[in-house]
Amino acid sequence: MRTLTKLTWVEIKLFIREPMVVVFTLALPIIFLFVMGGVFGNTPNPEVYRGVGAMNYYMPSYYGLVMMAIGTVALPLHLAGYRERGILRRLRASSFSIWTVLGSQLLVSAIIAILGSLLVTVLGLATYSPDLPENIPQLIGAFFLGVACFTSFGFFLGAVLPSTRAAQGIGLILFFVMMILGGAGPPPEVMSNVMGFIGDITPLRYVILTLQNAWLPGPDFDWYTSASLVTAGITVVSALLAARFFRWE
Amino acid sequence: MTSIISVQNLRKTYGKIIAVADISFEVAQGEIFGFLGPNGAGKTTTVECLQALRDPDSGKISVIGLDPLRQAQELRRRIGSQLQESALPDRIKVWEALDLFASVTDKISDWHPLLEQWGLAEKRKSSFAALSGGQKQRLFIALSLVNNPEVVFLDEMTTGLDPAARRVAWDLIRAVRDRGTTVVLVTHFMDEAENLCDRVAIVDKGKIVASDSPQGLIASYATGVRVLFSTDKPDLAFLEKVSGVKNVTRRGDRVEVEGSGPLLALVAAALVEHDIVPPDLRVEQPSLEDVFLKVTGRAVVD
Ligand SMILES: Nc1ncnc2c1ncn2[C@@H]1O[C@H](COP(=O)(O)OP(=O)(O)OP(=O)(O)O)[C@@H](O)[C@H]1O
Ligand SMILES: [Mg+2]
Numbered sequence: 364m365r366t367l368t369k370l371t372w373v374e375i376k377l378f379i380r381e382p383m384v385v386v387f388t389l390a391l392p393i394i395f396l397f398v399m400g401g402v403f404g405n406t407p408n409p410e411v412y413r414g415v416g417a418m419n420y421y422m423p424s425y426y427g428l429v430m431m432a433i434g435t436v437a438l439p440l441h442l443a444g445y446r447e448r449g450i451l452r453r454l455r456a457s458s459f460s461i462w463t464v465l466g467s468q469l470l471v472s473a474i475i476a477i478l479g480s481l482l483v484t485v486l487g488l489a490t491y492s493p494d495l496p497e498n499i500p501q502l503i504g505a506f507f508l509g510v511a512c513f514t515s516f517g518f519f520l521g522a523v524l525p526s527t528r529a530a531q532g533i534g535l536i537l538f539f540v541m542m543i544l545g546g547a548g549p550p551p552e553v554m555s556n557v558m559g560f561i562g563d564i565t566p567l568r569y570v571i572l573t574l575q576n577a578w579l580p581g582p583d584f585d586w587y588t589s590a591s592l593v594t595a596g597i598t599v600v601s602a603l604l605a606a607r608f609f610r611w612e
Numbered sequence: 613m614t615s616i617i618s619v620q621n622l623r624k625t626y627g628k629i630i631a632v633a634d635i636s637f638e639v640a641q642g643e644i645f646g647f648l649g650p651n652g653a654g655k656t657t658t659v660e661c662l663q664a665l666r667d668p669d670s671g672k673i674s675v676i677g678l679d680p681l682r683q684a685q686e687l688r689r690r691i692g693s694q695l696q697e698s699a700l701p702d703r704i705k706v707w708e709a710l711d712l713f714a715s716v717t718d719k720i721s722d723w724h725p726l727l728e729q730w731g732l733a734e735k736r737k738s739s740f741a742a743l744s745g746g747q748k749q750r751l752f753i754a755l756s757l758v759n760n761p762e763v764v765f766l767d768e769m770t771t772g773l774d775p776a777a778r779r780v781a782w783d784l785i786r787a788v789r790d791r792g793t794t795v796v797l798v799t800h801f802m803d804e805a806e807n808l809c810d811r812v813a814i815v816d817k818g819k820i821v822a823s824d825s826p827q828g829l830i831a832s833y834a835t836g837v838r839v840l841f842s843t844d845k846p847d848l849a850f851l852e853k854v855s856g857v858k859n860v861t862r863r864g865d866r867v868e869v870e871g872s873g874p875l876l877a878l879v880a881a882a883l884v885e886h887d888i889v890p891p892d893l894r895v896e897q898p899s900l901e902d903v904f905l906k907v908t909g910r911a912v913v914d
Contacts, residue, residue: 365715366715366716369711370712370715373704373708376708377703377704381703445701448699449695449697449698449699450698450699450700450701452665452695452698453695453698453699453700455665455688456663456665456688456693456695456698457688457693457713457716457755457759458685458686458688458689458716460685
């Protein structure tokens with residue numbers, strides 16, 4: 364337990380010291396918040412954004428974006444780099460268990476996601492006056508489900524991607540595809556069928572739908588059971604694959 | 613003397629490569645035990661099997677009474693490891709690494725003295741990437757000791773250290789042993805093995821080809837003495853008749869006389885008698901290096 368706390372604390376400091384990761388997880392969502400907020404404001408239009416104001420749509424989406432950046436960029440890069448450079452081996456030789464190593468990453472992911480989402484919340488509320496979340500307990504549930512999903516997905520990528528280069532390349536592609544097509548970019552209603560389809564097979568779509576339904580008011584936005592089940596499914600499958608393919612060296 | 617490490621018929625292959633063919637040995641509590649051997653002999657593989665970092669194909673290993681296959685975690689917690697190749701995150705600070713690795717043990721472990729001892733006090737706030745090669749190496753040695761291990765494995769501990777730092781490292785390792793830790797050391801340095809190790813095993817092609825104290829090895833494998841000098845006189849046949857001389861070899865001006873007994877005095881007398889007074893006449897006593905070359909069958913390369 365002491366080892367887990369120590370490792371988590373060190374890993375948080377290392378996370379903050381890694382500029383590329385900080386840009387993707389903490390800075391980009393905020394940049395998007397200001398760009399999209401500045402362009403679209405928060406006036407509802409029945410044609411797009413599920414019929415709600417753009418900012419009401421995007422606030423929960425950017426929670427998802429933070430988590431997704433952790434799962435596609437931060438974690439795979441971190442784990443593949445640790446393996447490639449022999450850091451995992453070094454940790455293992457000193458009796459750090461797989462549960463300590465991955466557990467600390469899970470905790471770091473949760474903490475960074477909370478931090479990033481708080482930033483989005485504070486800055487978003489201060490500038491574009493979106494509605495406050497309607498159902499806080501549901502939002503918290505959706506939030507941690509999303510964190511679990513993308514942490515697990517990041518473990519999976521980190522386990523199967525053989526090198527830092529591969530993690531960088533594939534992680535960035537996944538990041539941009541998911542960001543644009545998965546629900547944190549243009550409204551899904553304006554996309555072509557192909558784009559819509561690709562968006563539908565990204566985990567981000569389901570994480571965002573679950574978050575949005577918890578956030579948005581009204582009978583159209585009850586807890587999104589099917590989306591949350593898909594999210595949970597991705598979490599479990601990724602975790603199993605990660606456990607299956609995890610290598611120390 | 614009780615054995616703290618016992619290895620019987622260890623074998624480890626990588627596909628067709630036989631890294632360790634068949635190795636058995638015992639290490640006593642409180643000993644400094646060294647492995648010497650050419651590149652690729654299987655030293656690292658052997659000690660990593662002992663540290664539960666590789667699974668052997670066959671053989672029986674017991675380290676502090678634990679089986680690396682079944683009690684890996686407990687074993688790793690109680691031993692110290694300095695690996696031949698490893699790294700830390702670039703941006704971790706020296707003190708953070710020590711503090712982190714100290715947390716694996718339940719024993720009271722104060723890492724501050726290690727900073728001083730291993731010359732890292734000034735660098736405590738430097739990040740790993742900013743350390744020099746030798747400083748990184750010293751940090752890894754410090755990390756291997758930070759959990760107060762019962763046995764510490766040091767794989768090429770002084771590689772990359774300057775001569776002064778090597779001497780300091782030897783003293784510190786002796787002090788660690790004096791506090792009761794058993795030390796298993798892999799090295800390429802003959803002087804390190806000779807100075808530091810109570811016993812040495814010479815490994816070649818995955819087998820132990822000789823094992824004893826350094827003095828014991830020298831006594832049983834390298835009995836000869838060598839006398840060396842240079843001269844431009846062509847005819848040295850008279851040296852063959854000097855009592856005790858076994859072999860005279862010549863490369864250009866440099867002459868090497870091998871033999872036994874009071875070789876230096878006899879050779880010197882014979883040289884003077886023939887009006888040869890080389891200014892660089894000297895004798896070389898047999899060393900561990902001679903043993904190494906002899907038992908591993910490597911040719912002497914000048
Ligand atoms: N992971 C591996 N996969 C395949 N072959 C390996 C692996 N590790 C070591 N070997 C091979 O096993 C043999 C023994 O390697 P080992 O690292 O144990 O040698 P060593 O005695 O430590 O050598 P050195 O003095 O160069 O460190 C070598 O032929 C090496 O190529
Ligand atoms: Mg080696």
